Amino acid sequence: xxxxxTAQCVNCWACYDVCPNDAIYDDKPHFLIDDDKCTExxxxxxxxxxxxxxxxxxxIVDELGEALNPPxxxxxxxxxxxxxxxxVPPEFA
Amino acid sequence: MELPVISNAPSGAQGxxxxxxxxxxxxxxxxxxxxxxxxxxxDHPCYSEEAHHYFARMHVAVAPACNIQCNYCNRKYDCxxxxxxxxxxxxxxxxxxxxxxxxxxxQIPQMTVLGIAGPGDxxxxxxxxxxxxxxLSAQTPDIKLCVSTNGLNLPQYxxxxxxxxxxxxxxxxxxxxxxIGAKIYPWIYWENKRIRGIEGAKILIEQxxxxxxxxxxxxxxxxxxxxxxxxxxxxxxxxxxxxxxxxGAFLHNVMPLIAEAEHGTYYGLMAQRGPTDEELQALQDECxxxxxxxxxxxxxxxxxxxxxxxxxxxxxxLDKIDVMDVDYEAAMARRKxxxxxxxxxxxxxxxxxxxxxxxxxxxxxxxxxxxxxVAGKGGVVAEHFGHAREFLIxxxxxxxxxxxxxRKTELYCAGLDTCGEGGVATxxxxxxxxxxxxxxxxxxxxxxxxxxxYEPWGMLEAAGIAPNGEHAMAxxxxxxxxxxKEMFDAGRLAAxxxxxxxx
Ligand code: SF4
Ligand code: SF4
Numbered sequence: 001x002x003x004x005x006t007a008q009c010v011n012c013w014a015c016y017d018v019c020p021n022d023a024i025y026d027d028k029p030h031f032l033i034d035d036d037k038c039t040e041x042x043x044x045x046x047x048x049x050x051x052x053x054x055x056x057x058x059x060i061v062d063e064l065g066e067a068l069n070p071p072x073x074x075x076x077x078x079x080x081x082x083x084x085x086x087x088v089p090p091e092f093a
Numbered sequence: 094m095e096l097p098v099i100s101n102a103p104s105g106a107q108g109x110x111x112x113x114x115x116x117x118x119x120x121x122x123x124x125x126x127x128x129x130x131x132x133x134x135x136d137h138p139c140y141s142e143e144a145h146h147y148f149a150r151m152h153v154a155v156a157p158a159c160n161i162q163c164n165y166c167n168r169k170y171d172c173x174x175x176x177x178x179x180x181x182x183x184x185x186x187x188x189x190x191x192x193x194x195x196x197x198x199x200q201i202p203q204m205t206v207l208g209i210a211g212p213g214d215x216x217x218x219x220x221x222x223x224x225x226x227x228x229l230s231a232q233t234p235d236i237k238l239c240v241s242t243n244g245l246n247l248p249q250y251x252x253x254x255x256x257x258x259x260x261x262x263x264x265x266x267x268x269x270x271x272x273i274g275a276k277i278y279p280w281i282y283w284e285n286k287r288i289r290g291i292e293g294a295k296i297l298i299e300q301x302x303x304x305x306x307x308x309x310x311x312x313x314x315x316x317x318x319x320x321x322x323x324x325x326x327x328x329x330x331x332x333x334x335x336x337x338x339x340x341g342a343f344l345h346n347v348m349p350l351i352a353e354a355e356h357g358t359y360y361g362l363m364a365q366r367g368p369t370d371e372e373l374q375a376l377q378d379e380c381x382x383x384x385x386x387x388x389x390x391x392x393x394x395x396x397x398x399x400x401x402x403x404x405x406x407x408x409x410x411l412d413k414i415d416v417m418d419v420d421y422e423a424a425m426a427r428r429k430x431x432x433x434x435x436x437x438x439x440x441x442x443x444x445x446x447x448x449x450x451x452x453x454x455x456x457x458x459x460x461x462x463x464x465x466x467v468a469g470k471g472g473v474v475a476e477h478f479g480h481a482r483e484f485l486i487x488x489x490x491x492x493x494x495x496x497x498x499x500r501k502t503e504l505y506c507a508g509l510d511t512c513g514e515g516g517v518a519t520x521x522x523x524x525x526x527x528x529x530x531x532x533x534x535x536x537x538x539x540x541x542x543x544x545x546x547y548e549p550w551g552m553l554e555a556a557g558i559a560p561n562g563e564h565a566m567a568x569x570x571x572x573x574x575x576x577x578k579e580m581f582d583a584g585r586l587a588a589x590x591x592x593x594x595x596x
Binding site: 010011012013014016017018045046047049052053055056074075076077081085087 | 157158159160162164168169213217218220279280282285286287357359362363
């Protein structure tokens with residue numbers, strides 16, 4: 001059971017600092033989650049911390065590849081607008 | 094972009110960077126401050142109108158993470174509270190930052206102030222931010238420190254900030270009402286949760302106000318930045334100004350929202366407009382009844398280096414500082430000579446100013462104020478009209494001359510020979526760059542520059558703006574007042590502005 005970071009990540013370090021298990025590491029081209037260490041924060045916090053602070057939609061996904069912060073959920077930009085402007089990453093469209 | 098080169102010799106106390114001489118505030122606009130605060134800010138490039146021509150500042154980007162979302166920010170880029178939107182800084186570790194700071198301090202002895210402003214929120218990166226401050230307090234005691242924050246984590250770090258002898262803190266406060274906050278901040282990260290809407294905005298506002306009080310009660314200077322967002326917080330900012338002043342902030346800096354679709358921000362994509370130059374100026378004037386306003390802020394990037402208005406960051410990239418070997422003890426001795434030299438020059442300037450009989454005393458008290466645009470550099474009327482990247486706007490009135498703000502232009506003149514060609518409208522571009530530039534000067538009656546081409550001259554006159562090239566290389570305030578006096582003597586200051594030609 002572990003979350004993953006996608007190519008949407010902008011390497012802002014926010015998740016790195018709040019992970020209770022030191023599961024996140026600075027890698028190229030973007031940060032990654034060590035799935036041996038990630039517990040999805042169970043037992044530590046009700047919400048997975050990386051997903052609670054990450055500012056970028058679709059940067060953090062679960063094992064099924066579902067975005068914890070889907071398009072429009074953080075910026076409140078209407079989803080139709082994001083589609084119209086081609087701002088939804090194809091794998092999350 | 095070509096930047097003025099600063100000499101390392103002590104005699105290098107030359108102006109550069111910002112073009113205005115009266116940036117920010119009139120000399121006495123800081124005079125309402127208690128002496129101990131004035132003493133702290135008068136040599137600070139971001140606050141003192143005289144100091145910022147001589148002293149330089151730098152930012153280091155050691156704080157990438159953020160704990161809130163602002164609707165004018167896109168986290169693919171740096172924080173737009175402290176930087177222009179769409180800018181990406183080179184992120185440094187605290188160790189790299191110290192090396193860079195020492196390298197810059199040795200090569201630019203005028204650098205006296207080090208700020209941590211991003212690219213995220215410095216207090217959302219407490220370990221990296223305070224480790225940097227700790228090392229600097231120990232190793233470079235001749236550099237003043239400052240930090241900027243959105244305020245969310247401020248109350249909990251007020252004591253830590255007080256420990257580091259941090260000169261001042263900037264808090265971005267855009268509102269004091271949660272309903273308005275919810276239109277600016279979609280969420281915050283607070284106590285291990287993402288909290289949205291009014292609830293999140295309410296917590297942020299409470300923390301900002303608590304943090305402001307915690308700092309002022311510890312004797313730390315606080316400047317407040319606000320972003321003016323028309324239709325969202327524009328009218329509200331007057332109240333913000335009153336409240337933060339009552340709580341002891343020493344300066345309020347109202348900045349315009351910059352929102353373009355290509356920045357990918359909420360406001361940019363939703364076509365929220367920024368204020369016009371006139372709207373910004375009117376709000377700054379209304380707020381200045383409450384406290385001193387800062388008008389020369391250039392919204393520097395999180396890794397800016399140099400005098401205000403310039404950026405020498407390219408000279409100090411990681412690969413370049415890697416091969417620099419800095420003996421800071423020796424550098425500190427050299428720096429002291431330069432600082433003393435600048436300070437005595439500032440002192441002499443102040444003394445000289447005090448002995449001059451002000452021209453404005455000879456102008457009737459009911460004469461109307463006049464706005465003038467100046468193509469200036471280093472405090473004098475120095476630029477060719479077509480070369481000016483920005484115009485400095487001054488208001489002349491019977492009370493004297495005050496700096497109002499700067500307005501950016503597009504360059505239309507590539508060289509003296511071709512000057513004027515940009516003035517021609519073509520089929521592709523029905524409104525020429527020159528025409529657009531002249532539009533940005535609306536409200537001004539005079540343009541002061543060192544030289545001006547034939548064509549722009551005619552177009553300015555047609556727009557009711559009098560071009561004036563007679564004061565080349567004169568100090569800006571003196572030139573503006575001289576022109577104002579001529580207008581007064583010609584009997585042109587009694588009537589309200591006539592529509593059409595003012596020349
Ligand atoms: S879900 Fe929790 S444990 Fe897993 S990486 Fe994110 S913050 Fe760390
Ligand atoms: S918070 Fe999101 S964007 Fe920032 S480093 Fe972590 S995954 Fe990447």
